[in-house]
Amino acid sequence: MTVLLIVIGTAYLGFIFGAAWYFEKRLSNLGYRKWMPYIYALALAVYCTAWTFYGSIGRAAESGFDFLLIYIGPTLALFLWYPIARKLYFLKVNQGIGSLADLLSARYGKDARLGKLVATLSLVGVLPYISLQIKAISESFDVLSQRETQYNAGFSLEDPALYVTLVMVAFTVLFGTRYVQNNRPKAGLIGTIAFESLFKLLAFLIVGFIGLNSFLKDERFFTALDRFSNQSVAIPTAEWASILLISAFSFMLLPRQFQMGVVENTSVKNIPKALWLVPLYMLVLNLFVVPFALMGPSLAPDTKPDFYLLSLSLQAGGPATAALAFLGGLSAATSMIIVSTLALANMVSTHVLVPQIVWKKEKPLDRRIIGLRRWAILGILILAYFYYHYIAAKESLVSIGMVSFVAISQFAPAFLGALFWKQAHRRAAIESISVGFGVWFYFLVLPEILTVITGDRHFLGFWSPQILAAEMNISILSAATIFSLLMNSIVFIWRSLSLEASQEEENQATLFVQANSLLQGPNAPEVYRGTAPFPNIKSLLINFLGNRRTEEVLDRYARLNNIDWSSSPTADSRVISYAERLLAEAIGPASAKIMISSVVQREELSRSEVLNILEESQKVLQLNRELSSRSEALRLATEELRNANEKLQEITELKDEFLYTVTHELRTPLTAIRTQAELVQDDPEMPEEDRQRFIGNIVSDCDRLTRLIGNVLDLEKFESGSQKLSLSKLDLGALLRDTERQFQALAKKRGHILRCEISAPLMATYADVDRITQVLHNLIGNALKYAAAENGQVWITAYQLDQDLKVNIHDNGKGIPDADRELVFDKFYQVRNQTRRKPSGSGLGLAICKNIIQMHKGRIWIEDNPGGGTKISFTLPLYQEAQKLKPTKNSEDAQ
Amino acid sequence: MRSKILIVDDEINILMSLEYLFKRKGYEVYIARNGAEAKALADANKPDLVLLDIMMPDVDGYEVCDYLKAKVPAPKVVFLSAKSKKDDVQKGYDHGADLYLLKPFSNKDLLQHIQELI
Structure with missing residues (x-):
């Protein structure tokens, strides 16, 4: 087992180097941009460390469900995260923010002391937490290889955690310190952390699944489950509230979270997906915690609860499963170590170490700055390693994490004030953070120290933190949280209200608090005026960024702003603040300010001037937004107009087509009339018989013309919606029989048989009787026309169908092709379909019928009729009252 | 004759x-009352001139025109149509018609045109 662990552990670490190298090369490609929101969300899951991976089970075994609070807190925080993360992203870009220390220092007047304080306290607060991860690696190794953990053996070459730590140094140095500018996203780093998050999730799910599968065969599981679910849960409100609060703050402010959530973020657009992906991730990662916590005591009584996962997976799935669990824990630990160390090293080097060397003569300093960060990484990890070795041996995983959480939460008041409260003051921030850390130290660190020194945890008597907390009937963690944050906030608010800010701080406060409503990027407002010789600025940049990078950034700036450096010997305030931002990215806001001041003749602006500039910027931004929303509105309006125009054109085309067809149909009878009339006129000697024939024809052609014109006008009325129905009671059966009688003469003349069969009496309905009569005449007339020439037959049937009356008119003619069943109701279908053309008829009859039936809310169609012939059917709804039938304005809508 | x-x-x-x-x-x-009849009659009687409607059941006037103009000797073809668009007229001439007359026409004009053609 030991060999297996060493081999796969080494392989895994080798693999993440490869992965980082790959991501560094590939992830910056534009093609990967669509994946960035997911990568960003996964990278934020660096929140889930070995403490989650192993410790949640331990915590669940000891105190039930409250391990979930550590994930509910961030989930709640994510509800508020979007506006905060968005603002932080803008500030990162426009102010050159590379860490929380940078942020607070820049906001509170680019203060060097505040930066140092935040950097130092972050280190103090988080170092034990890194040690905790090292401890998790080492212990997990020991649990699986069944070694006795030798905490007091001191420095030991046999400790695998030592090598992991060294590898972490190498990794962080290699992929975390590529650029002198702290806030440049590092693709290799982001990609690897995202990968590790994915890996630990999958490992946990696989192991969890295998474990659960085997537990389900064990009846002890069900008794444990029974006991668990019947447990009465005491709700320690103070404890729960404390954990929710500090985990929410820590999710935003822990160095590794700030690094991944803000510093390494590549776009505002990454944020929204994270808002639901991260909670989902945490939920899934905790799915199998309870089963393991339940089975731990019976299956692995000798294992510490924190490592139930390892022992149980070994029992349930053998060495391979246990090895996977080990790798999952390793990935959780390493990702936390890498990002935390990097973030701390950046803060410590920028705010503590770099200020010592900025005045050094030998330049450029960019390699030295990076070098300092690398030393800081090495130093921090060595410290963490030794801390793990000598102090962290006894505590369980979760408790040390909690101590860190409380520490980091001390930055919350100053942080929230920085972003949202213009009056928040530099000294208030320093004092409140100090007070908060003091209380934290008193409750959570002092007892440990006292124990080490005096051997007595209650050395202070009544003033011992434990006794104090016990007096109040709350846990020491709750006491620490409540008192530290309470006093912190009180000091912060009270001092901010009573102190007057300096000009510089006030400017920065405005830029931060109003970050969302001010112009960003090259048009960001300048709140001071000053000039400097351009070469001085350039050499300053070269000193800290190096030659190549300076050329790059200046070149880019020149291109974006259409400036030619060679023709502008003086740098204006815009260029100067750009340079200051670049410097801040390398050496922090405070040092950058000092450096810039050394070469710039700065002219202080009066308060009202600054206000004017900011107001201007806000107005311009407002104007930009309005303009863009107006142009959007214009675009929409244009589109609407275009659509309307297209529709009109279509309608016009249809009208043209209609007119063309109408004139064509008019010309035909006119031709016959004219030709015959001329014959009669030109030939006085024409026999009387011929004359009578021609004149008779002329009269019938005139009738045909009149009918056609009448139909055209009818149809026009229907289609324009000006046709109204005049409703009255309709006895459809009687009407059908009447009509049938009227057509009998015509049928006989053509030698056709016409029958009307109505099996049951039809209910009365309301309809426009004249119009329905028109429909019947049309349809029956058509049927007689198209019925077979020999033995032609036409049947009319009618019956009630649910709430409709249905009428069928059926002939035994040659029928209508399937494809044309819809088309026959089009105007002038006959004309377009020449094979069906017959000499009489306007070609509008069916179109009119359709309009009439639709106005009655009925339906007309050609029925499927395999027996041959044409069977045309229509329905009329049954109406009890006349007023229920309100015709639609345009009958076409009813289709 | x-x-x-x-x-x-x-x-x-x-x-x-x-x-x-x-x-x-x-x-x-x-x-002839339709295209098919027209073709048969033309084959049988070899007319000197054909007065041709365009919109007819079965075979349309254009097709009949093509058929007639492919014969040797080809008869003269005069379209008599109610189709009034420029395109329609052009299409008639494209099919080899000798004349395109729009309905309605006067008998006198028609006779005169016919006399000119044969």
């Missing part, structure tokens, strides 16, 4: 009156 005219139209009144007109003027007249 009398000139032979074939009149093709599906509109019975037009057909009958034109037949009457040309017979009175001494032409030998054949009438």
Whole structure:
């Protein structure tokens, strides 16, 4: 087992180097941009460390469900995260923010002391937490290889955690310190952390699944489950509230979270997906915690609860499963170590170490700055390693994490004030953070120290933190949280209200608090005026960024702003603040300010001037937004107009087509009339018989013309919606029989048989009787026309169908092709379909019928009729009252 | 020898009156009510001129025109149509027609045009 662990552990670490190298090369490609929101969300899951991976089970075994609070807190925080993360992203870009220390220092007047304080306290607060991860690696190794953990053996070459730590140094140095500018996203780093998050999730799910599968065969599981679910849960409100609060703050402010959530973020657009992906991730990662916590005591009584996962997976799935669990824990630990160390090293080097060397003569300093960060990484990890070795041996995983959480939460008041409260003051921030850390130290660190020194945890008597907390009937963690944050906030608010800010701080406060409503990027407002010789600025940049990078950034700036450096010997305030931002990215806001001041003749602006500039910027931004929303509105309006125009054109085309067809149909009878009339006129000697024939024809052609014109006008009325129905009671059966009688003469003349069969009496309905009569005449007339020439037959049937009356008119003619069943109701279908053309008829009859039936809310169609012939059917709804039938304005809508 | 005219139209009144007109003027007249009839009559009687409607059941006037113009010797073809668009007229000439007359027309004009053609 030991060999297996060493081999796969080494392989895994080798693999993440490869992965980082790959991501560094590939992830910056534009093609990967669509994946960035997911990568960003996964990278934020660096929140889930070995403490989650192993410790949640331990915590669940000891105190039930409250391990979930550590994930509910961030989930709640994510509800508020979007506006905060968005603002932080803008500030990162426009102010050159590379860490929380940078942020607070820049906001509170680019203060060097505040930066140092935040950097130092972050280190103090988080170092034990890194040690905790090292401890998790080492212990997990020991649990699986069944070694006795030798905490007091001191420095030991046999400790695998030592090598992991060294590898972490190498990794962080290699992929975390590529650029002198702290806030440049590092693709290799982001990609690897995202990968590790994915890996630990999958490992946990696989192991969890295998474990659960085997537990389900064990009846002890069900008794444990029974006991668990019947447990009465005491709700320690103070404890729960404390954990929710500090985990929410820590999710935003822990160095590794700030690094991944803000510093390494590549776009505002990454944020929204994270808002639901991260909670989902945490939920899934905790799915199998309870089963393991339940089975731990019976299956692995000798294992510490924190490592139930390892022992149980070994029992349930053998060495391979246990090895996977080990790798999952390793990935959780390493990702936390890498990002935390990097973030701390950046803060410590920028705010503590770099200020010592900025005045050094030998330049450029960019390699030295990076070098300092690398030393800081090495130093921090060595410290963490030794801390793990000598102090962290006894505590369980979760408790040390909690101590860190409380520490980091001390930055919350100053942080929230920085972003949202213009009056928040530099000294208030320093004092409140100090007070908060003091209380934290008193409750959570002092007892440990006292124990080490005096051997007595209650050395202070009544003033011992434990006794104090016990007096109040709350846990020491709750006491620490409540008192530290309470006093912190009180000091912060009270001092901010009573102190007057300096000009510089006030400017920065405005830029931060109003970050969302001010112009960003090259048009960001300048709140001071000053000039400097351009070469001085350039050499300053070269000193800290190096030659190549300076050329790059200046070149880019020149291109974006259409400036030619060679023709502008003086740098204006815009260029100067750009340079200051670049410097801040390398050496922090405070040092950058000092450096810039050394070469710039700065002219202080009066308060009202600054206000004017900011107001201007806000107005311009407002104007930009309005303009863009107006142009959007214009675009929409244009589109609407275009659509309307297209529709009109279509309608016009249809009208043209209609007119063309109408004139064509008019010309035909006119031709016959004219030709015959001329014959009669030109030939006085024409026999009387011929004359009578021609004149008779002329009269019938005139009738045909009149009918056609009448139909055209009818149809026009229907289609324009000006046709109204005049409703009255309709006895459809009687009407059908009447009509049938009227057509009998015509049928006989053509030698056709016409029958009307109505099996049951039809209910009365309301309809426009004249119009329905028109429909019947049309349809029956058509049927007689198209019925077979020999033995032609036409049947009319009618019956009630649910709430409709249905009428069928059926002939035994040659029928209508399937494809044309819809088309026959089009105007002038006959004309377009020449094979069906017959000499009489306007070609509008069916179109009119359709309009009439639709106005009655009925339906007309050609029925499927395999027996041959044409069977045309229509329905009329049954109406009890006349007023229920309100015709639609345009009958076409009813289709 | 009398000139032979074939009149093709599906509109019975037009057909009958034109037949009457040309017979009175001494032409030998054949009438067809559709394209198929027209082709058969043209094959059988070799008319000198065909008066041709365009919109007819079964075979349309253009097709009949193509058929007639492929014959040797080809008869003269005059379209008599209610299709009034420029495109329609152009299409008629594209099919080799000698004349395109828009309905309605005057008998006098028609006779004059026919005399010019044969």
